[in-house]
Amino acid sequence: MYLATTDAVAKASEQEQSGARRGRVAGPVLALGAVSLVTDISSEMVTAVLPLYFVLQLGLSPLQFGFLDGLYNGVTALVRLAGGYAADRGGRHKLVAGGGYALSALSRLGLLLAGGATAGIGAALAADRIGKGVRTAPRDALISLSSPPDTLGRAFGVHRAMDTTGALLGPLAAFALLWATADAYDAVFVVSFCFGLLGVLMLVAFVPGHLSPALPRSPHPAPERQQTERQRTQPSAPRPRALHLLRVPAFRRVLVAAALLGAATIGDAFLYLLLQRRLDFAVSWFPLLPLGAAAVYLLLAVPAGRLADRVGRRVPFLAGHVALLGGYVLLLAPTDGWPLLIGVLLLLGVFYAATDGVLMALVAPVVAQERRASGMAVLQTGQALARLVAAAGFGAAWTLWGVETALTCAVLALTAAVAGAAVLLPRSDTSSGGST
Amino acid sequence: MKPQSPSDSHSPSPSLRSRVVAVAAAAAVLAGVAVTYTLQAAERAESADATSEFGLDRGKLYFRSTTETAGRIARVPVSEGGGGGARTTGGPSCERFYAASGTGLCLQRRPGIPPKSYAVVLDDRLREKRRIALTGIPNRARVSASGRMLSWTMFATGDSYAGSSFSTRTSILDTRTGYLIKNMEEIPLTLDGRRYHSPDVNYWGVTFAKDDNRFYATVSTKGKTYLVRGDMAKWSATALRSNVECPSLSPDNTRIAFKKRVREGTRDPWRLYVLDLRTMREHPVAERHSVDDQAAWLDDDTLAYALPGGGGRKQDIWSTRADGSGNPTLRIRGGSSPAAVR
Numbered sequence: 051m052y053l054a055t056t057d058a059v060a061k062a063s064e065q066e067q068s069g070a071r072r073g074r075v076a077g078p079v080l081a082l083g084a085v086s087l088v089t090d091i092s093s094e095m096v097t098a099v100l101p102l103y104f105v106l107q108l109g110l111s112p113l114q115f116g117f118l119d120g121l122y123n124g125v126t127a128l129v130r131l132a133g134g135y136a137a138d139r140g141g142r143h144k145l146v147a148g149g150g151y152a153l154s155a156l157s158r159l160g161l162l163l164a165g166g167a168t169a170g171i172g173a174a175l176a177a178d179r180i181g182k183g184v185r186t187a188p189r190d191a192l193i194s195l196s197s198p199p200d201t202l203g204r205a206f207g208v209h210r211a212m213d214t215t216g217a218l219l220g221p222l223a224a225f226a227l228l229w230a231t232a233d234a235y236d237a238v239f240v241v242s243f244c245f246g247l248l249g250v251l252m253l254v255a256f257v258p259g260h261l262s263p264a265l266p267r268s269p270h271p272a273p274e275r276q277q278t279e280r281q282r283t284q285p286s287a288p289r290p291r292a293l294h295l296l297r298v299p300a301f302r303r304v305l306v307a308a309a310l311l312g313a314a315t316i317g318d319a320f321l322y323l324l325l326q327r328r329l330d331f332a333v334s335w336f337p338l339l340p341l342g343a344a345a346v347y348l349l350l351a352v353p354a355g356r357l358a359d360r361v362g363r364r365v366p367f368l369a370g371h372v373a374l375l376g377g378y379v380l381l382l383a384p385t386d387g388w389p390l391l392i393g394v395l396l397l398l399g400v401f402y403a404a405t406d407g408v409l410m411a412l413v414a415p416v417v418a419q420e421r422r423a424s425g426m427a428v429l430q431t432g433q434a435l436a437r438l439v440a441a442a443g444f445g446a447a448w449t450l451w452g453v454e455t456a457l458t459c460a461v462l463a464l465t466a467a468v469a470g471a472a473v474l475l476p477r478s479d480t481s482s483g484g485s486t
Numbered sequence: 487m488k489p490q491s492p493s494d495s496h497s498p499s500p501s502l503r504s505r506v507v508a509v510a511a512a513a514a515v516l517a518g519v520a521v522t523y524t525l526q527a528a529e530r531a532e533s534a535d536a537t538s539e540f541g542l543d544r545g546k547l548y549f550r551s552t553t554e555t556a557g558r559i560a561r562v563p564v565s566e567g568g569g570g571g572a573r574t575t576g577g578p579s580c581e582r583f584y585a586a587s588g589t590g591l592c593l594q595r596r597p598g599i600p601p602k603s604y605a606v607v608l609d610d611r612l613r614e615k616r617r618i619a620l621t622g623i624p625n626r627a628r629v630s631a632s633g634r635m636l637s638w639t640m641f642a643t644g645d646s647y648a649g650s651s652f653s654t655r656t657s658i659l660d661t662r663t664g665y666l667i668k669n670m671e672e673i674p675l676t677l678d679g680r681r682y683h684s685p686d687v688n689y690w691g692v693t694f695a696k697d698d699n700r701f702y703a704t705v706s707t708k709g710k711t712y713l714v715r716g717d718m719a720k721w722s723a724t725a726l727r728s729n730v731e732c733p734s735l736s737p738d739n740t741r742i743a744f745k746k747r748v749r750e751g752t753r754d755p756w757r758l759y760v761l762d763l764r765t766m767r768e769h770p771v772a773e774r775h776s777v778d779d780q781a782a783w784l785d786d787d788t789l790a791y792a793l794p795g796g797g798g799r800k801q802d803i804w805s806t807r808a809d810g811s812g813n814p815t816l817r818i819r820g821g822s823s824p825a826a827v828r
Contacts (some may be wrong), residue, residue, distance in 0.1 A: 105623045105641060106581055106595065168752075227524060228597035232556065234527035241524065244516040251512050255505040449686055449708070 078196035079205045081256035082189060083212035085249045089151055090213055092245035093178070094220025095238055096158060099228065103235045104171075125176070127431045129183035134427025137188035138420060144259045146423075147192065150185025151253055154178045155246025162239045187427035192257065194414035194422060200359055202414050203366075206407030207355020214348040218341060295425050300416035300476050305432050307471035308409060311371050312436030314467035316378075316444040316460045318343070318398065324381050324453065325394055339395065346399020347406075354403040355411065363412035364475045368468060370404025373397045375464045382457050409433075416476070538612035539576035542585050542827050547784065550583050551575055552800040553820035559583050559592070559612070562818065564784055564826050573818075577612055581624040582638075583823040584782075589633030589661060593624030593640075605638050607661065618666065622655060626780050627823070630694035631737065634662050635701075635718075637692035656689040656703070658718075673716065675705065677725040684708065691732035691780045692716075695739050702733040702742060713744065713761075727766075731756070732780035734789075736808070737828065740764060743771075743781040743789050743808065758791065760808050773806045773814045783808070784826040792822040 137146040157177035164170025190206075197205040224238050231237045295301050322339045358366045377397035380390060410426060417425035447456035500508075540561065542548070551560040551573070559577025580592035590608030595601060603624055607616040622640035629636050636659040658667045670689050675682045684707050692703040701716045705725060713730035716723040733744045740763055745756040754776035761768040771789060779791040788805055795802040803818040817824070 101641075102595075102601070102623060105625075225597060225601060228601070231524060231527040231530075233595075233597055234524075234530065237524045237527035241520040244520040248509075248513055248516050251509055255509045449684060453685065 075201065075205045075208045076196045078257055079193050079209060081252065082193055082196075083209045085151070085253045085257065086189070086209060086213040087216035088245050088252060089154070089249035090216030091220045091223060092158070092242045092249065093154060093182070094217045095224040095227075095242045095245070096161070096178075098221035098224045099235060099238050102228075107233070107235055108171075126179050126183040127435060129180050130187055130427045130431050131424070133184035134187035134191070134423040134425070136184075137191060137423035141420075143188040143192045143195070143423060144253070144257055147185040147188040148250060148253050150181040150183070150188075151246070151250045152181070153184070154181030155243055155250055157181065158239045158243035158246060162236055162243075186430060187423045190410050190426045190430075191423035194410065194426075195419060196258075199415050202411035203355035203358030203363055203408060204352065205355070206411045207352040207358075207403075210355075210403075210407040211348050211351040214344050214351065218344050218348065221341075295417065295421055295428060298416060301413065301425060301429075303474045303476060304409075304413050304416060305429055307474040308429055309432045309436040310467045310470050310474070311464075312433040313440045314460065314463040315374065315437050315440050317437065317441035320441070320444055320448075321377065321381070321394065321398060324457070325391060327453075328381065329387070329391060342395040343398040343402070346396055347402040350400060350403035351407060354400075355407055358404075358408045358411055362477075363408050364477070366404040367408050367412055367475070368472055370401045370408070371464065371468050371471070373404065374401040375461065375468065377401070378457060378461045378464065382454070382461065412475075538578050538608075540574055541611040542588055542590060542608075544827055546827055547790075547818075548577070548583065548585050548590075548823075548825045548827060549803055549818055549821040550580055550823040551821055552795075557581060560821070578606070578608065578614075580606075580823070582627045584627040584629050584825045585827055586629040586631055586825070587633035587827070589629050589636070591627045591629050591636050591638060593620075593627050593638055595624060603640060605636075605657070605659075607636065607659070616661075618657075618659070620655075620657075625654065626656075626691045626732065628691075628693055628734075628780070629825075630698050631696055632698055635660060635694045635698050637694070637701075639690040639692075654688045654690045656692060658692065658701075660718075670703075673721060673723045675714065675723045675725065677707075677712065682707070682725075689714075691734075693733050693735045693742075693780075695735060702735060704731045704733065704744075706731075711747070713742070727761075730761075734781045734783060736783050736786055738786050741808065743783065745777055745779070745781075758789065758806075760789075760810070769810045771806050771808065771810050772812055773804065779822075782824045782826065784824075785828070790817060790824040790826070792824070795820060 133146055133150060137143045154177070157174045160174030160177055161171065164174055193205055193209055194202060223241070227238050227241060228234070296305075318340065325339065354366050354370075374397065377394045380393045380397065385393065409429070413425060413429050414422065444456055444460060447459055451459075538559070545564055546561045547564045548559060548561045550557050554560075554575060556579040558575055558579050560573050560575040561577070562573045578592055579594065581595050582593040584591050585608075588610035590612055592606040592608055594604045594606055596604070603620040603622060605618045605620055605627075606614055607618075609615050620638075620640050622642045624638070625641050626637075626639040628638070637656065639654050639656045642653045642655050655669050655671075658670055659665070670692075671687060673689075675687065687705055687707045690704050690706075692701050694701045699718045701718065703714050703716060703723070705712050705714045705723070710728055711731050712725040712728050713733055714723045714725050729746050730742075730744045731746070733742045735742055742761045742763060744759055744761065746759045746768075747755050748757045749755050756776045756778055758771045758773050758777045758781060759768045760771060773791075775793055777791050777793065779793075781789045781791040784790050784805060787808055789808050790803055790805040792801040793804050800820045801822040802816060803821045803824045804814045805817045806812065806814040
């Protein structure tokens with residue numbers, strides 16, 4: 051039944067969106083990609099200089115900085131769920147996402163005005179985190195709702211590539227500004243605010259506010275569905291209930307698989323630290339390691355998305371985690387020098403390219419359109435929490451048993467998780483192995 | 487607004503063209519704001535590389551002046567109390583500074599891609615003798631009383647991926663032999679009477695004794711901090727007691743000033759204490775504010791340290807009696823890194 055529905059829908063959309071069939075992605079996706087690019091320049095500029103600003107300029111201790119930084123991690127998870135839920139109510143994706151972007155942009159002015167006051171800085175950081183948490187799920191939902199199901203991988207690939215471009219440019223822009231102005235952090239905040247505001251304006255101008263009814267439906271014949279479609283813009287529309295999501299077997303499977311894999315992911319910071327320990331290169335090159343992985347991610351995001359569209363999203367998603375596993379094994383193996391460095395960064399980049407956007411493309415077809423943002427929020431939050439637990443666990447294992455044992459444990463855990471996820475993940479994107 | 491179909495997803499008024507024009511105009515205005523602000527900020531900046539206009543003389547209190555843009559080193563006579571005026575500016579530009587007996591240590595940061603940090607060894611005229619490239623954020627700097635042994639601590643961070651986790655790298659330089667220990671983390675450590683191994687040990691805030699061999703430092707592991715006594719010749723370290731950070735040995739080597747955690751969380755976590763090494767008894771000093779600094783001894787009775795200044799923006803240097811009596815006095819407005827050259 052699912053297969054039949056989606057096939058028909060896919061054919062219908064094929065005729066409508068013939069332009070999008072050949073290599074091009076929908077206009078709204080490009081617009082959202084451009085917004086993310088500009089916004090990421092803005093946010094990564096600030097992220098790159100904040101530790102320096104706090105410790106050198108304000109004389110805050112690392113402890114205080116760590117406290118401010120860590121304070122909102124738990125909050126972000128809740129805010130993300132709230133953002134997804136709010137977006138689903140009446141289809142206000144653009145409004146909720148735009149609010150998130152605007153809040154983050156304004157937080158730069160908050161940093162500027164706070165001066166050295168810890169409370170003000172705390173508030174500005176909180177605003178930034180809340181903005182980031184709120185916007186992510188509605189934005190990903192918008193991407194999925196603007197693209198036919200069979201091009202989702204490519205759409206997310208294009209978006210993530212543009213997003214990563216911004217993330218790469220941001221720190222470069224920030225350090226160039228500090229260099230040009232002899233450490234005028236206020237200039238970094240002002241320029242970051244300008245980029246942030248531009249992102250909001252681009253969203254307002256170029257991203258459509260309401261979703262097209264002509265777009266293909268998700269294969270979920272939920273009982274309230276037709277009614278919802280008709281009454282979408284009316285206040286009496288039934289609320290999307292997040293808990294209903296968990297009753298959808300296909301969604302549950304994806305969620306559990308993503309959490310399982312997330313719980314076996316040790317965190318990039320540890321990988322970079324291990325690389326530095328093994329290679330003992332000049333530490334001034336240390337900040338460039340994440341840029342290497344991000345560059346690989348940037349180059350492979352679109353090809354990985356296209357591959358996902360062709361062979362099904364399950365395969366690249368699992369393969370990406372196998373690449374990460376390869377990175378862990380490489381760190382345990384007696385490899386050394388350049389092969390180790392390039393190998394690990396390459397595999398880490400492949401991991402992100404093959405999993406980050408692909409997971410969203412994987413989950414989109416199994417969540418009804420009305421609950422798309424909530425579904426993505428639940429999935430992203432579950433994955434993030436699992437990764438948090440994994441990083442803490444790996445840190446503890448490293449301290450207790452030493453690095454070799456900890457890494458061996460990570461390899462075993464990830465192998466088991468990949469095997470588990472291979473069983474759990476729906477075989478094909480459209481057949482969910484059961485109906486609601 | 488009505489639902490639209492994807493083919494005319496830009497349909498309602500205003501037209502796509504007018505929206506492009508509007509966003510382009512907004513982008514031009516924002517670019518103008520960004521460029522203007524940056525140019526003005528660049529104008530404010532002054533060259534940080536000017537040579538110093540004075541040397542290291544006895545009886546002077548050197549400090550980093552935070553009222554000047556580039557954080558230049560300035561000095562006042564040690565005897566001078568209060569926040570007042572006879573300050574001489576025009577030293578080198580440093581993030582952190584310390585000096586003793588004809589040797590200065592200046593921790594610098596130079597913006598760039600990636601940003602670079604340096605430990606610069608200065609002679610008695612504050613001229614550069616040696617420059618060591620480092621990574622991270624300058625944090626603590628100390629020179630032994632004789633001027634021979636140097637030590638500094640960097641926060642290994644500044645990387646966006648590192649998030650909230652800070653770690654430290656502490657180096658020791660013997661200026662007589664030129665021998666440099668880039669990271670003292672591998673020093674054999676004895677804790678609770680046993681050889682201690684853990685990947686998370688971090689050292690910071692080294693202070694040297696008069697013999698240029700014995701030293702004290704902070705070590706942190708598993709969330710606790712300890713005072714360690716180290717021996718350069720034997721290359722070993724022993725933890726003496728817990729909850730001690732940033733020790734600073736008195737000129738007569740009988741007492742250690744340090745900061746002690748008196749409260750969990752980030753609200754006023756530390757107080758300044760003095761530990762008598764003969765009795766191993768400690769007492770708080772009169773300063774009631776939380777002090778996050780490695781205190782400097784101006785003489786055997788007086789401690790100086792930086793506190794957040796008025797308005798929170800700049801730091802001020804305060805001093806107080808080491809025996810816990812009296813009241814703290816504001817020594818220098820807009821300064822940090824105090825170092826008395828005796």
